[in-house]
């Protein structure tokens with residue numbers, strides 16, 4: 001059993017007497033892991049970070065750092081440092097002095113300060129910018145100074161509040177990889193807040209999906225993506241086709257679901273269900289196949305395959321793949337992604353208004369309780 | 371062709387306007403300065419260059435006393451006003467209390483209220499408290515009106531900074547004491563210097579309010595000029611005014627340098 005770094009026990013935060021920003025949250029985060037808090041804007045992510053750093057006091061519950069309740073510890077006494085959403089660099093200090101700030105507060109020797117700051121500058125590849133003021137730096141450089149300033153203090157937990165939000169897509173990708181490398185190098189706990197699901201999926205060891213102050217699901221990226229706990233998670237983490245139905249038949253590991261939108265479909269039985277039970281099924285668009293020709297006999301031999309005919313009502317070409325919306329005969333609008341592996345070579349190009357088959361195996365869907 | 375003419379015309383227009391404004395602003399002052407070096411005792415006819423009015427000035431005890439009073443009041447009132455103003459600005463700006471908006475409005479009223487009302491009300495205040503009018507009451511009055519300007523300037527500077535900077539310092543281990551001296555003060559230093567210099571010039575220049583709250587033996591330079599002018603415009607007044615203008619001008623130049631810092 002790995003050691004726990006940060007634990008939140010029944011933590012609630014109420015603003016202005018009646019606004020519940022964080023609602024009875026329980027979390028435990030292991031030492032050294034990269035943990036993400038993911039959720040839509042205003043769901044309470046920043047508030048949770050601020051309660052961990054001490055900038056906000058929980059209304060109820062306990063914040064535990066390395067086995068010790070730290071509710072009453074002021075922020076300047078906590079072994080936690082934050083990379084703020086807007087960087088919050090000190091405008092009147094140079095890059096060097098910004099990074100050196102916490103060491104000067106601790107009255108370290110000049111030699112030690114110089115060594116540690118220069119190590120950070122090397123790690124963050126900020127060489128040559130030591131004497132610049134924050135206003136003379138690019139967004140990505142400010143970002144790195146903010147991380148260096150927090151890391152040089154050797155906290156046991158680093159909190160990052162949407163640190164990449166202000167950067168453009170390309171730089172964001174780049175910084176994400178750097179962040180991952182830095183995490184591997186320093187080996188401390190990272191708690192990373194984001195509302196970008198792809199960031200969270202790509203970098204985290206574990207992530208928590210939040211909504212309206214509550215934690216909806218905690219798990220590894222694969223668990224959260226492949227087995228979403230409810231409709232909210234399924235929708236928030238990537239796109240999905242979400243269909244409601246009643247269990248009509250159970251056959252071994254499979255069930256036949258009677259749905260209003262698509263008629264009867266076969267689904268994998270991810271958990272125990274009873275006949276007559278109302279249940280939901282999520283089918284990820286990238287798991288659907290879309291073809292002009294009827295699926296081969298071999299496919300159709302499988303008794304747990306679902307095949308529908310429809311017309312492409314919308315197509316968005318995205319280079320690596322296309323997103324389709326297919327109007328199924330029964331009227332359901334189905335989202336389908338198609339990878340372009342041999343586009344313009346021998347791939348059959350499917351376009352708007354084409355008549356197509358959309359099909360998937362029962363194993364490709366995931367059941368969600370109502 | 372036409373277009374070129376247009377551009378030229380525009381340029382000429384703005385040049386002429388600038389010139390007119392400059393003349394409008396500075397001609398009276400230029401005349402006053404010129405006349406202070408004119409050897410004629412009366413009139414505006416140039417009769418030759420002289421420094422004698424300045425030497426008369428420097429031998430006048432009353433003027434020396436007024437000068438000393440002005441300097442004492444200017445330095446003390448601006449120091450105190452800056453200290454109080456800076457602390458209040460920080461408090462008002464970063465402390466959330468419910469009546470903040472009204473309080474802020476109250477702070478700025480001295481900027482809007484006519485000087486004469488300020489002067490009269492302060493006079494009544496001091497008299498009703500039986501405070502002897504003199505240097506002390508002038509000092510209090512100058513501190514009062516300077517504070518508003520200090521707060522205004524410092525808050526303008528604070529608006530450029532996000533509160534998260536303070537939180538970042540806290541997060542990095544700084545105590546409130548360290549945050550105050552290592553972050554807030556250096557961050558607003560230009561505003562502190564600018565408001566100190568502005569307070570000095572306001573104090574040196576103030577006539578109306580000072581007039582009401584001054585007592586016997588606490589004459590400042592503007593009051594001195596006023597009392598001298600009752601006996602007619604004299605070259606000594608011109609000389610004194612020139613010196614006063616020179617002093618405020620030099621201080622404002624310093625202030626301008628810091629104004630640039632504030633807005634950059």
Ligand SMILES: Nc1ncnc2c1ncn2[C@@H]1O[C@H](COP(=O)(O)OP(=O)(O)OP(=O)(O)O)[C@@H](O)[C@H]1O
Pocket residue numbers: 015016019021039040041042043044045046047048195
């Ligand atoms: N000091 C405060 N006073 C009152 N309400 C607040 C305060 N701070 C945050 N809130 C409210 O609490 C809720 C959660 O805010 P929080 O900043 O934690 O959201 P978030 O998940 O970080 O959102 P975002 O992704 O937009 O940054 C919001 O509805 C916000 O309006």
Ligand SMILES: [Mg+2]
Pocket residue numbers: 045046047085161
């Ligand atoms: Mg936030």
